[in-house]
Every structure is written in structure tokens, then in C-alpha cells.
Amino acid sequence: MAVATNVSNAHAVMWAMCPGTVHQVKFMASSVAVTPPSVTFTHQRSLWQHRHLMVALAGRDLRARYRQSFLGLYWAVLNPLIQTVVMAFVFVTVMGVTSQRVPFVVLYFSGILYWSFFTNAVTGAMGSISAQVYLLEKHRFPIAVLPLASILARVVDFVLSLGVFALLLAWYGLPVPETIWLWLPMMALLLLPTIGLGLLAAALNTLYRDVSQIVGIVFTLGFFLTPIVYDADTVQAPYRWWLLLNPVAAAIHGSRRALFGPEPAPLEEFVPALLLGLAILGGGYLIFRRLQSTFTEVL
Amino acid sequence: MNVPPRASVDDAIVASGLGKRFRLRHERPTSLSRQLIDMVTRTDRSEPFWALKDVSFTVPRGGALGIVGRNGSGKSTLLKILAGTLAPTTGMLEVRGSMSTLLQLGGGFHPDFTGRNNAFLSGALLGIPEPVLREGFDELVRFAELEQFIDIPTKYYSAGMLARLGFAVSMAVDAEIMIIDEVLGVGDAAFQRKCEARMRAMMADGRTIVIVSHDPGAVKTLCQRAVWLDRGVIRAIGQADEVVAEYASAY
Numbered sequence: 022m023a024v025a026t027n028v029s030n031a032h033a034v035m036w037a038m039c040p041g042t043v044h045q046v047k048f049m050a051s052s053v054a055v056t057p058p059s060v061t062f063t064h065q066r067s068l069w070q071h072r073h074l075m076v077a078l079a080g081r082d083l084r085a086r087y088r089q090s091f092l093g094l095y096w097a098v099l100n101p102l103i104q105t106v107v108m109a110f111v112f113v114t115v116m117g118v119t120s121q122r123v124p125f126v127v128l129y130f131s132g133i134l135y136w137s138f139f140t141n142a143v144t145g146a147m148g149s150i151s152a153q154v155y156l157l158e159k160h161r162f163p164i165a166v167l168p169l170a171s172i173l174a175r176v177v178d179f180v181l182s183l184g185v186f187a188l189l190l191a192w193y194g195l196p197v198p199e200t201i202w203l204w205l206p207m208m209a210l211l212l213l214p215t216i217g218l219g220l221l222a223a224a225l226n227t228l229y230r231d232v233s234q235i236v237g238i239v240f241t242l243g244f245f246l247t248p249i250v251y252d253a254d255t256v257q258a259p260y261r262w263w264l265l266l267n268p269v270a271a272a273i274h275g276s277r278r279a280l281f282g283p284e285p286a287p288l289e290e291f292v293p294a295l296l297l298g299l300a301i302l303g304g305g306y307l308i309f310r311r312l313q314s315t316f317t318e319v320l
Numbered sequence: 321m322n323v324p325p326r327a328s329v330d331d332a333i334v335a336s337g338l339g340k341r342f343r344l345r346h347e348r349p350t351s352l353s354r355q356l357i358d359m360v361t362r363t364d365r366s367e368p369f370w371a372l373k374d375v376s377f378t379v380p381r382g383g384a385l386g387i388v389g390r391n392g393s394g395k396s397t398l399l400k401i402l403a404g405t406l407a408p409t410t411g412m413l414e415v416r417g418s419m420s421t422l423l424q425l426g427g428g429f430h431p432d433f434t435g436r437n438n439a440f441l442s443g444a445l446l447g448i449p450e451p452v453l454r455e456g457f458d459e460l461v462r463f464a465e466l467e468q469f470i471d472i473p474t475k476y477y478s479a480g481m482l483a484r485l486g487f488a489v490s491m492a493v494d495a496e497i498m499i500i501d502e503v504l505g506v507g508d509a510a511f512q513r514k515c516e517a518r519m520r521a522m523m524a525d526g527r528t529i530v531i532v533s534h535d536p537g538a539v540k541t542l543c544q545r546a547v548w549l550d551r552g553v554i555r556a557i558g559q560a561d562e563v564v565a566e567y568a569s570a571y
Contacts (some may be wrong), residue, residue: 055339058408060401064418066447074444081441085432159428160421160445161404229352314407317400318342 068163078170082145083177097178098185101137105130112250120252122281124193131280132249134182135273139215140240142175146219147226147233150316157317164313165306168223172216195281203279210291211272213298217305224312227319248273265290268298331416332497332528333379333402338411340372340397340552371397373552375411379545381496384519384529386539386560388567389549395532396501398549399423402530403499417496417528420446422486424501431475435466435485438474442489456492463518464488465511484511491518497528516542536564 087096109126112118120128146168150157153167190197226232247267248256253274256264265271271294278286343366372394379385389395400406401413403421428445429438439460443453453460461470464484474482490498498519519542523529533539539546539560546563548556556563 055341055410058338058410059412060404060407061414062404062419063414063416070447071444073450074441077441077444081430081433081437085430155427155429156445158400158405159423160442161419162445229355231351231353317406 062161066162068165068169071163071166074162075166075170075173078166079173079177082171082174086174097181101130101133101182102185104133104137108133108250122252122283123195127189127193127195128252128277128281129250130186130189131277132247132273134179134186135211135269135276136244136247136249137182138175138179139211139269140243141178142172142215143218143222143236144233145171145175147222147236150223150227154317164316165220165309168219168309169216172212172219198280198282200279200285203285204276207272207276207279210268210275210295210298213295214268214301217298217301217303219305220309221301221305224309224316227316228312243267243269246270248277252277254278262293266293266297268294268301270294330381331378331414332381332383333377333385333416333530334412334414335378335402336376336412338372338375338398338401338408338413339370340394340401340406341409342369342371343367344369371552372401372408375547375549375552375554377547377554377557379528379530381417381528382523382526383545384523384531384543386543386546386564387530387532387549388534388536388539388546388564389555390571392551393549394552395549396423397552399499399501399530399532415497418447418494419497419499420490420493420495421499422490422501423499428486429474429482432473434472435470435474435477435481439470439485439489442486443492446490446493446495448493452494453492460488460492463491463514480508480511487515491522495527498522498530500529500531502532502534536568540564 105126108129112129113125118125122128149167149171150164156162156167157164187197222232222236246264247270248264253261253264253270265274271291275286275291278284375394375398377385387395387398397406400423401408402415403419403423404415405421405423428442430441433441436457439457440450440453444450461467464481464487466481466485466488469477469481474485477485490500500519516538519529519531523542529542531539531542543560545558546560547554548563548567556566
């Protein structure tokens with residue numbers, strides 16, 4: 022009994038004598054009552070008040086990307102074009118796929134146009150914050166400006182590739198119907214998941230480096246689960262509903278029907294995709310807001 | 321324990337009990353699976369480190385506060401919290417008025433873009449409307465003494481040139497509060513005098529200034545009041561010349 026007491030006493034003395042061990046520091050620090058901070062800046066400027074900054078950053082993004090590159094801005098156009106040529110070779114020449122309403126090349130290009138925008142925008146937004154930490158450390162501004170500016174730059178790329186698509190249509194002698202205006206709401210539908218996932222990927226990428234791996238896998242699978250190399254109209258129920266739940270798929274489907282006919286797709290086909298798109302946008306924004314105060318610390 | 325500040329409506333900055341805890345991660349789990357395993361096994365690989373503890377002070381409108389202290393005393397952490405680029409862990413901060421900041425000299429510029437492009441982007445970040453910046457741009461360039469170099473990429477700039485451009489842009493903001501980190505250490509004597517003159521003019525204009533400096537002399541000549549930070553806590557606070565004298569005699 023006595024021995025046991027001695028031993029435990031000795032242990033206690035030893036414990037007290039070694040100052041600054043990790044355990045002690047840990048214990049003391051966690052016992053400090055930490056009340057949540059309250060920070061007020063009377064002059065807070067909103068995201069909307071930073072729109073000029075967004076445009077300036079997007080312009081910079083475009084210039085930085087195309088400066089010191091041999092073909093410059095043509096890359097935005099060349100990329101989908103090269104992909105289209107390879108795909109046409111594989112599907113039409115090798116596999117003998119025939120498409121019904123329009124030539125395969127036109128069908129494919131109308132899909133890859135949207136898909137490229139979506140994947141490039143999300144990828145760009147994902148890296149936009151870690152690439153521009155030097156701005157975060159120096160200035161207080163709504164950090165969402167960075168991924169949004171990066172997405173805006175990809176919108177410019179998208180518009181450029183629309184020009185190529187118009188040339189392609191002219192080459193095949195395809196008419197452009199009045200219903201082409203439906204491309205605008207389809208583009209808006211596509212922007213919902215693009216911005217939502219862009220913000221989400223940007224926020225998570227600052228914390229975990231494997232986010233880019235996950236995004237890569239999702240894009241590879243998504244390519245086949247989105248009507249790019251095939252027509253959504255060839256997909257039958259019950260799969261059709263699931264296919265069109267994907268906002269990117271719905272946007273491609275809607276714009277193809279608007280352009281190639283026979284008539285614009287019915288409105289109710291877009292409701293699930295619209296709701297899902299809004300949910301992704303809202304969720305992505307909320308998670309971004311939640312995580313943004315930690316960015317300057319982890320980077 | 322320092323005395324809690326008596327806040328008044330005339331204060332531009334009120335800080336009370338500000339604390340910042342960093343987590344020193346010896347082995348940072350950067351992968352999601354690692355994080356999940358740690359979460360399940362309740363492993364905390366971090367060690368808390370308080371870079372700033374119980375810092376309280378007020379700066380009246382039109383006042384100038386200097387912050388002195390050795391490397392690692394928490395000066396920059398405090399300044400970042402005031403500037404809003406870093407969130408405090410605990411405490412209360414109120415910044416009343418528009419603000420311009422100059423943190424990390426020479427930082428914040430993209431090396432591949434010209435001085436002009438970088439100046440406009442910094443201006444946009446600080447909230448200068450573009451027409452205003454455009455109008456005052458020649459004057460800004462003259463002040464920074466960069467007439468010849470404004471259209472070349474900033475990667476070719478010297479440290480002094482970067483510092484001058486950064487300072488000139490920050491000063492171009494029509495802000496009520498200026499937060500300035502260590503500007504007086506860079507640039508030649510003539511430019512330093514120009515900076516000091518500019519800051520004096522701004523103070524005479526009723527603007528509030530907070531500066532951090534290694535140079536006790538600059539704090540003494542520019543500020544009425546000073547704070548001496550030592551390992552994250554306020555060691556002394558009061559009249560600038562007294563605090564600076566105490567700080568200087570300690571080392």
C-alpha cells in the first residue's frame with residue numbers, strides 16, 4: 022500500500038516538474054474559455070459591389086492563360102474541334118454509328134460545347150483560390166469573387182466556341198430556327214450547377230488536395246452519363262428521367278431540341294434538373310460561406 | 321490583464337480581448353481518408369498555439385497608433401485581424417469607417433502583369449472606383465516614381481519599386497482608416513520622407529492610422545500612442561514615446 026502511494030506521488034512530482042510538455046500545453050489551452058469572436062466592419066462591400074473586380078480578374082485570367090502560348094485564344098476553339106475530329110473518327114468511321122437528325126459531328130459538337138464549358142469552369146474555379154492566395158492575404162473582399170471570375174472567363178471561351186459551332190452549322194448547311202433563343206435559358210440552367218460545384222470544389226480544394234482526384238473521376242463518368250456522344254431522345258424510360266435529372270444533360274438536350282427539332286422539348290422535362298441545379302447552387306454557396314474564413318489559415 | 325477599453329462613439333477601432341489561436345499541425349492530414357480516420361479515432365494531431373492573447377485597445381477617430389514588437393510577437397497577426405483578412409478566435413473587434421490596407425509589402429502583385437494592370441487590380445480590391453483611379457493615375461505613378469516602368473511586368477521590379485507602387489495605391493484610396501504594415505523599412509530615405517509627409521497629411525485630414533514597424537523612431541515621430549506586443553500579449557500601451565523608449569531599452 023505504502024509503496025503504491027509512493028510510486029504515484031513520485032509520478033505526480035515528475036509530471037509537475039517537466040514544464041511545457043505537449044500534454045500540459047494542450048490541457049491548459051483547451052481549458053481557456055474561448056468565447057466566439059464578434060467582428061464588425063461598418064464598411065462591408067457586397068459581392069455585387071465587386072462586379073468590376075470580377076470582370077478585371079476574368080480579363081486577367083484570359084490574358085494570363087493565352088499569353089506566352091503559341092496559338093493564344095485559338096485554344097478555346099481548337100480544343101473542342103480536335104476532340105470532335107477524334108470522336109467522329111472513332112464513332113462514325115470505325116464503329117459506323119449513324120445519327121438520325123443531324124450529322125454525328127454536329128451532334129457531338131453541340132454536346133461537347135456545353136460539357137467542355139462545365140468541366141473547364143469547375144476545374145478552373147477549383148484552383149482559383151489556391152492560385153491567388155497572394156490576394157487573399159492582402160485584401161479583404163468577398164472571396165467568392167475569385168471562383169466566379171474564373172467561371173466568367175470560361176463563359177468567354179464558351180462564346181468563342183459558339184462561333185465555331187455556327188461555322189460548323191453553315192458548313193453542313195443546317196438552318197438555324199427561331200427557337201435558337203432557347204439556348205439562353207439552357208445556358209442559365211447550365212450555370213446553376215457550374216457555379217454551385219465551382220464554389221464547392223474551390224472551398225474543399227483549399228482543405229483537401231484529393232478533391233481534384235474526385236472531380237476527375239466524376240468528370241470521366243459524367244462524360245458517358247451525359248448525352249454527348251448520343252442523343253437523349255434515344256434513351257427510353259425509366260432511364261430517361263434519371264438522365265435528364267442531370268442539369269448538364271438537360272441543358273444539352275434542351276438546346277439540341279431547340280436547334281435540330283422536331284420541336285422544343287416540353288417544359289416539364291426540365292423541372293427536376295432545375296430544382297437539382299438550384300439545390301447545388303444553394304448548397305455550394307452555403308458550404309463556401311461556411312468555410313471561407315479558414316482559407317487564409319490553411320493555405 | 322490590460323484594462324478593457326472604454327469605447328466611445330468617436331472611436332474608429334475598438335478591439336477587446338482579441339485572441340488568435342493557430343493549430344500547429346505537425347503532421348497535417350491533407351487527404352480526406354486520413355481526416356476521416358482521425359475523426360473516427362478522435363485523433364487531434366494539432367497543437368494549439370496562441371499567437372495573440374487578450375489584446376484590447378481603442379483608436380480614436382483621427383488618431384495614430386503604432387505597434388512595435390519583435391519578430392513573432394503577433395504584430396502581423398493583429399494587423400491582419402484589423403484588416404479583416406484573418407478571423408480572430410475570440411474577442412470583439414469593431415472597425416467603424418472605410419478602410420485601406422497595406423499588408424505585406426510587395427505582395428499582392430502578379431509578377432506577369434504590368435505595374436499598371438496590378439495597380440488597377442489592387443485599386444479595385446481596395447474599392448477605388450475605376451474612373452477615380454484613372455483620373456488620379458498619373459499622380460499615383462509620379463508619387464511612386466515609376467513613370468518609366470509602369471508598363472513593364474512587376475517581375476522585373478526591384479523590392480523598392482514594388483514597395484513604392486503598393487504604398488502609392490494604398491494611399492490613393494479615400495479611406496477613413498489606414499492599416500499599414502512595415503512600409504517605412506523599405507525605399508530610400510527620400511521616399512520614406514515622402515511617405516511620412518503623406519501620412520501626416522492624411523492624419524491632419526482626420527484619418528485614422530495604424531502602423532506596424534520594426535523602426536521605433538518612425539513610430540515615435542508619427543504616432544501619439546503605441547502598443548508593445550510581446551509573445552502575443554500587450555506588454556505596454558500608452559504614449560508613443562514612453563512605450564517606444566521602454567521597448568528600446570528592453571533589448
